[in-house]
Amino acid sequence: MNAVICTVDVVLLTLGDEGLSVALLKREREPYQGVAALPGGYIHADQDMHGVDAALRVLKNKTGIIPPYLEQLASFSGAARDPRGWSVSLAYYALVPLDVIARAGHPGVKLVSVERLHTLPFDHSAIVNTAVERLRSKSQYSSLPCFLAGDLFTLPQLQRVYEALMGEPLNKVSFRRKMAEMDVLDAVEGQLDAPSANRPAQLYRLKPQFRDQLRLLKRGL
Amino acid sequence: MNAVICTVDVVLLTLGDEGLSVALLKREREPYQGVAALPGGYIHADQDMHGVDAALRVLKNKTGIIPPYLEQLASFSGAARDPRGWSVSLAYYALVPLDVIARAGHPGVKLVSVERLHTLPFDHSAIVNTAVERLRSKSQYSSLPCFLAGDLFTLPQLQRVYEALMGEPLNKVSFRRKMAEMDVLDAVEGQLDAPSANRPAQLYRLKPQFRDQLRLLKRGL
Numbered sequence: 001m002n003a004v005i006c007t008v009d010v011v012l013l014t015l016g017d018e019g020l021s022v023a024l025l026k027r028e029r030e031p032y033q034g035v036a037a038l039p040g041g042y043i044h045a046d047q048d049m050h051g052v053d054a055a056l057r058v059l060k061n062k063t064g065i066i067p068p069y070l071e072q073l074a075s076f077s078g079a080a081r082d083p084r085g086w087s088v089s090l091a092y093y094a095l096v097p098l099d100v101i102a103r104a105g106h107p108g109v110k111l112v113s114v115e116r117l118h119t120l121p122f123d124h125s126a127i128v129n130t131a132v133e134r135l136r137s138k139s140q141y142s143s144l145p146c147f148l149a150g151d152l153f154t155l156p157q158l159q160r161v162y163e164a165l166m167g168e169p170l171n172k173v174s175f176r177r178k179m180a181e182m183d184v185l186d187a188v189e190g191q192l193d194a195p196s197a198n199r200p201a202q203l204y205r206l207k208p209q210f211r212d213q214l215r216l217l218k219r220g221l
Numbered sequence: 222m223n224a225v226i227c228t229v230d231v232v233l234l235t236l237g238d239e240g241l242s243v244a245l246l247k248r249e250r251e252p253y254q255g256v257a258a259l260p261g262g263y264i265h266a267d268q269d270m271h272g273v274d275a276a277l278r279v280l281k282n283k284t285g286i287i288p289p290y291l292e293q294l295a296s297f298s299g300a301a302r303d304p305r306g307w308s309v310s311l312a313y314y315a316l317v318p319l320d321v322i323a324r325a326g327h328p329g330v331k332l333v334s335v336e337r338l339h340t341l342p343f344d345h346s347a348i349v350n351t352a353v354e355r356l357r358s359k360s361q362y363s364s365l366p367c368f369l370a371g372d373l374f375t376l377p378q379l380q381r382v383y384e385a386l387m388g389e390p391l392n393k394v395s396f397r398r399k400m401a402e403m404d405v406l407d408a409v410e411g412q413l414d415a416p417s418a419n420r421p422a423q424l425y426r427l428k429p430q431f432r433d434q435l436r437l438l439k440r441g442l
Contacts, residue, residue: 004227004264006309043225043298045307051298075296075311077264077272086266088227088309090296220440 005087008054009040009124011073011131012065012094014101015148015164018113020135022128023101024120025062025108031083032121036110038128039063040089055092064104067094068211069147073131081123089122093131095147139165141220143184146206152188154201155179162221170221178221184210226308229275230261230345232294232352233286233315235322236369236385239334241356243349244322245341246283246329252304253342257331259349260284261310276313285325288315289432290368294352302344310343314352316368360386362441364405367427373409375422376400383442391442399442405431 012023024036041058048054052070059065070092077088101109114132119125138144145161153161159175179185185204233244245257262279269275273291280286291313298309322330335353340346359365366382374382380396400406406425 003224004266006225006227043307043309045225045300048307049300051296051309072295074293075272075309077311079266079270086264086269088264088272088296088311090298090309 003085005082005085006043007040007087007089008043008051008058009038009076009089009091009127010055010059010070010094011038011091011128012059012063012067012096012101013114013131013135013148014096014098014111015161016098016111016113018111018116019164020114020132021111022114022117022131023063023065024110024112027121035121036112037121038124043090051090052092055090055094059094062106063101063109064106065094065096065100067096067100067147069144069214070094073127073134076123076127089127091127091130093134095135095144097148097150099150136165136167138214139221141217143182143206143210143215146184146210152203152205154203156201158204166221175221178217182215182217183207184215224306226303226306227264228261228308228310229264229272229279230259230297230310230312230348231276231280231291231315232259232312232349233280233284233288233317233322234335234352234356234369235317235319235332236382237319237332237334239332239337240385241335241353242332243335243338243352244284244286245331245333247331248342256342257333258342259345264311272311273313276311276315280315283327284322284330285327286315286317286321288317288321288368290365290435291315294348294355297344297348310348312348312351314355316356316365318369318371320371357386357388359435360442362438364403364427364431364436367405367431373424373426375424377422379425387442396442399438403436403438404428405436 014021025039027033027035027037039059039062043054073091073093075088075090079086081087117128139162145165149158149161155176159170163170184207186207188203188205235242246260248254248256248258260280260283264275294312294314296309296311300307302308338349360383366386370379370382376397380391384391405428407428409424409426
């Protein structure tokens with residue numbers, strides 16, 4: 001058995017002022033010291049029960065963030081992706097509303113629009129692209145985008161999140177029918193939208209059982 | 222950095238006499254020596270360029286099979302899945318027509334119906350279940366089942382493959398419309414079905430550019 005380097009990397013995605021954005025951190029150590037990259041680190045065999053625990057630990061330690069949703073993305077492996085040697089990265093992607101990143105307030109976290117991403121070290125550009133593709137594809141037939149909408153949101157706000165991810169306008173009536181079909185939302189009693197709105201709008205939140213898991217649609221949006 | 226065991230495991234699936242079946246091999250070494258399990262092995266950092274090369278090498282060495290289609294499934298990792306220590310398995314799944322397994326003729330390969338699978342060592346049962354779920358889900362909107370149909374097939378034969386994977390009868394007209402929409406098949410000139418057929422049936426094969434990659438449908442079957 002030859003030694004293989006085993007790491008985790010996390011693609012933390014949010015909807016920022018410039019659209020879908022990924023959280024990058026300057027690397028503290030060589031290789032690529034000082035270069036912005038995905039938060040990542042070694043698996044700690046003495047602390048982590050599973051790969052997902054390593055991903056959550058690294059994310060919390062390096063960004064202060066505990067994401068509402070984190071899922072395995074894929075593994076990236078090979079002889080050439082890391083100058084230190086043959087390596088495996090178990091890549092995960094996580095979704096958080098923008099205000100969660102703001103509240104965590106980690107000074108090193110930099111959000112970069114996925115449309116404007118320069119080349120990242122290792123194969124992190126490929127990892128980000130794979131995550132964005134997965135998110136966009138899964139947005140078509142699941143409740144995944146809800147994890148970017150914040151704790152409370154109106155249906156027009158949620159529709160704009162779906163539209164931002166899918167890159168196309170959605171029909172309001174069919175969007176609402178699909179949301180009703182998924183049945184993942186609770187109307188929040190007595191809570192209304194900002195006072196500047198022309199008329200008060202109903203607020204929603206995810207049902208408790210869907211705050212850490214997806215619901216899938218049989219037929220997409 | 223703590224040492225983590227890095228392996229690959231391959232779920233080799235085929236349509237056998239008992240429906241969708243997985244190839245198992247008796248393990249040559251401890252742990253679980255002599256017990257039927259997925260073909261798998263260590264990553265060889267000095268031979269394999271990527272994880273997928275390790276999967277193809279292990280499959281070829283242990284079963285004699287070079288599958289027409291092999292894809293990354295997921296990683297399975299943790300402290301408790303392997304008695305030797307903290308381990309990562311990069312799991313892949315491959316599809317082969319039954320006659321490819323027969324031609325390879327490896328005496329140790331045993332096909333077991335996925336419906337009748339007893340508990341496998343490590344977390345191999347979970348790996349098989351994940352592969353079957355992925356195959357069934359992807360069958361709804363891609364050319365994936367074609368890799369189980371053999372080199373040449375009639376449309377009724379291909380429809381039976383799709384039906385076996387999706388577990389439900391499909392409407393012949395809409396099945397043929399979806400196949401035409403995918404545009405992955407070439408009619409084979411002058412070749413006909415078995416002489417016992419009431420009337421000769423057109424034979425098809427995958428177009429060359431789709432013999433090692435999928436085509437996806439925007440809307441499923």
